[in-house]
Amino acid sequence: MAQNIYDNPEFFAGYSQLPRSIHGLDGAPEWPAVRAMLPRLARKRIVDLGCGFGWFARWARRQGAASVLGLDISENMIARAKAETSDAAIEYRISDLELLELPPASFDLAYSALAFHYIADFRRLAGMVHRSLRPGAHLVFTIEHPIYMAAAHPRWWTDEDGRKTWPVNRYSVEGERRTDWLANGVVKYHRTIGKTLNTLIGAGFAIRHVEEFAPTEAQIADNPGLEEEVERPMMLLVSAQA
Amino acid sequence: MAQNIYDNPEFFAGYSQLPRSIHGLDGAPEWPAVRAMLPRLARKRIVDLGCGFGWFARWARRQGAASVLGLDISENMIARAKAETSDAAIEYRISDLELLELPPASFDLAYSALAFHYIADFRRLAGMVHRSLRPGAHLVFTIEHPIYMAAAHPRWWTDEDGRKTWPVNRYSVEGERRTDWLANGVVKYHRTIGKTLNTLIGAGFAIRHVEEFAPTEAQIADNPGLEEEVERPMMLLVSAQA
Numbered sequence: 246m247a248q249n250i251y252d253n254p255e256f257f258a259g260y261s262q263l264p265r266s267i268h269g270l271d272g273a274p275e276w277p278a279v280r281a282m283l284p285r286l287a288r289k290r291i292v293d294l295g296c297g298f299g300w301f302a303r304w305a306r307r308q309g310a311a312s313v314l315g316l317d318i319s320e321n322m323i324a325r326a327k328a329e330t331s332d333a334a335i336e337y338r339i340s341d342l343e344l345l346e347l348p349p350a351s352f353d354l355a356y357s358a359l360a361f362h363y364i365a366d367f368r369r370l371a372g373m374v375h376r377s378l379r380p381g382a383h384l385v386f387t388i389e390h391p392i393y394m395a396a397a398h399p400r401w402w403t404d405e406d407g408r409k410t411w412p413v414n415r416y417s418v419e420g421e422r423r424t425d426w427l428a429n430g431v432v433k434y435h436r437t438i439g440k441t442l443n444t445l446i447g448a449g450f451a452i453r454h455v456e457e458f459a460p461t462e463a464q465i466a467d468n469p470g471l472e473e474e475v476e477r478p479m480m481l482l483v484s485a486q487a
Numbered sequence: 488m489a490q491n492i493y494d495n496p497e498f499f500a501g502y503s504q505l506p507r508s509i510h511g512l513d514g515a516p517e518w519p520a521v522r523a524m525l526p527r528l529a530r531k532r533i534v535d536l537g538c539g540f541g542w543f544a545r546w547a548r549r550q551g552a553a554s555v556l557g558l559d560i561s562e563n564m565i566a567r568a569k570a571e572t573s574d575a576a577i578e579y580r581i582s583d584l585e586l587l588e589l590p591p592a593s594f595d596l597a598y599s600a601l602a603f604h605y606i607a608d609f610r611r612l613a614g615m616v617h618r619s620l621r622p623g624a625h626l627v628f629t630i631e632h633p634i635y636m637a638a639a640h641p642r643w644w645t646d647e648d649g650r651k652t653w654p655v656n657r658y659s660v661e662g663e664r665r666t667d668w669l670a671n672g673v674v675k676y677h678r679t680i681g682k683t684l685n686t687l688i689g690a691g692f693a694i695r696h697v698e699e700f701a702p703t704e705a706q707i708a709d710n711p712g713l714e715e716e717v718e719r720p721m722m723l724l725v726s727a728q729a
Contacts, residue, residue, distance in 0.1 A: 392634060392655060398646055404654060405640060411655045412646060413634060414718040417701030437720070438680055439697040452694040455681040459659030476656040478679070 247343040247363050248432040251319035259427035269300035274471055275387060275458040275480050279358070282454050282484045284383050286310045289353040292377065294342055294386075295360025299326030302335045305356075314352075316340035342370055347377035354378075357386035359480070362394065362433045365421075367441065371448040378487040384450060385485075390457060390478040394422055394435045401473070411477035438481065450485035458482055489585040489605050490674045493561035501669035511542035516713055517629060517700040517722050521600070524696050524726045526625050528552045531595040534619065536584055536628075537602025541568030544577045547598075556594075558582035584612055589619035596620075599628035601722070604636065604675045607663075609683065613690040620729040626692060627727075632699060632720040636664055636677045643715070653719035680723065692727035700724055 250256050264272035270280075287309035293301050296315030305313050315337045317323050326337045342364055355374050364370055374384055393399065395416045404410040419440060422433045436444075442452055457478035460471040492498050506514035512522075529551035535543050538557030547555050557579045559565050568579045584606055597616050606612055616626055635641065637658045646652040661682060664675045678686075684694055699720035702713040 392658075396646070396652065397648060397650060402644070402654065404638070404656060408639060408656050410638065412644065412652045413655055414646060414650050414652045416634075416720050417699065417717050437699045439699045439724075442684075442694065442697045446695065452684065453688065455684045457659065457679045457681045475659050478658050482681075 247318055247341050247365070249318045249341075250363075250428060250431050251317075252321050253428045256428035256431070257319070257321050266298065269298075270304055273358075274460055274464055274468070274474070275482065277461075278456055278458055279385065279387060279482055282385050282456070282482060283356075284354065284385075286354070290351065291354045291356060292316065292347060292352045294345075294355060294357035294374070295363075296326060296337065297322050297358070299330050299335070299337060301356060301358065302326070302337075303330060303332070306332055306334060310334075310354075312336075314338065316342070316345065318342070345370075346373060349376050350379050352378050353382045355382070355384045355386075357384075359387050359389065361386055362388040362435075365434050367434075367436060368444050368447070371444050371450070375448040375450060375487055380487055382487045383453070383484060384445075384487070385483070387458075387480050387482050388441070389433065390481045391416070391435055391437055391441075392477060393479045394433060399424065409473050409476050441481070441483070445483070445485050450487060452483070453486050454482075454484040456482040489560055489583050489607070491560045491583075492605075492670060492673050493559075494563050495670045498670035498673070499561075499563050507542075508540065511540075512546055515600075516702055516706055516710070516716070517724065519703075520698055520700055521627065521629060521724055524627050524698070524724060525598075526596065526627075528596070532593065533596045533598060534558065534589060534594045536587075536597060536599035536616070537605075538568060538579065539564050539600070541572050541577070541579060543598060543600065544568070544579070545572060545574070548574055548576060552576075552596075554578075556580065558584070558587065560584070587612075588615060591618050592621050594620050595624045597624070597626045597628075599626075601629050601631065603628055604630040604677075607676050609676075609678060610686050610689070613686050613692070617690040617692060617729050622729060624729045625695070625726060626687075626729065627725070629700075629722050629724050630683070631675065632723045633658070633677055633679055633683075634719060635721045636675060641666065651715050651718050683723070683725070687725070687727050692729060694725070695728050696724075696726040698724040 270276045289310050291313045293315045296317045302313040302315045312334045323337045396412045396414050402410045422435050458480040465472045512518045531552050533555045535557045538559045544555040544557045554576045560583050565579050638654045638656050644652045664677050700722040707714050
């Protein structure tokens, strides 16, 4: 069973104050890059693995998606998603991705934003998701980049020129990472990029696009705090096809 | 035109003293992982892009390869490869991969070890290699890992626990990197992992396997100097299929 940190009151209070919680998809700097990786959504049956407050589900319906099944481990998040949604074609359900089983060949798109790095058994999940997709359907997901996550003490350093610099160690040591972010003892699972991609390939996916999010100059001009994301890859964005 | 650093006398003298130059494939710690990614070589027509002293070409022939065309920009390396090879099915030729054109649909395997990171225009090279392969043929190559190459000052640091730590900055700033390794001013080209994989996909390749080399415990026991390679990914190994 996955850790349900989102229902930790301290974490949930902090998470609720993030730009992506207040402003939705447009509050997430990686969203334009993710959006560009999505197939057309019209008439698609979609499952959102880690749907949070339901921003993507509602947006997908506005793009013409036939239906969205939004799944999340957090009771708090599903409760708010339900409260903010009035759409019979969107269903929200509390679900632990570590244990989830979906019906076979049932979806045209599986989407997941910043959830899979909480999952210990990615092989099981990738296989299950592949079986739940129709042939040719897409899986588009984002995770914390393994370079962001690998080090024992992941925090900015400064190099001899004063440039912000990210430390990497333990990169090939896969497995649990405990960090303090919004709350103490948040559990994530580090996997190399190779392991993530090979697990998808082994599950039957074809890799279509791999992107390491970096802000555009326009984004940095709007939000100078994003400039540091040029220095190190914070998020990995993947599109794969069943 | 690519920089021909291998014909710089200082660089060549240093390179000739590396374990992989003295002991060949078995002197390269990544070789067992690369070898596991190769298809069967029997009756294959192979092109080796950056063949160096010809170790791989001779090994491939011992595995039953039909022929090997070994290409390298370095006159020194091609001269030594020719001097050490007596096999009518191996041809060595001086060639700049930045300008190379190969005949279409002519090879069953393209192999390249630690050469593509010297190439500025990887898109051109990937497209040309794809056209030179028969359908279903493989491209297996290694490059310096972009995490190894990105930083302005790529050298070991120590974290607060005394652990060897690798600095990352400028990750999303692609392009030229000048380093001093064996000689001053060695020119390499940094690309994100995403860019490398998407360029292959765009050229028509299917990604089959992606591996970030890490030494095994047995390798570390034999050669304790390899232990630091657990901390940061030094090499990226890719198998793709045309």
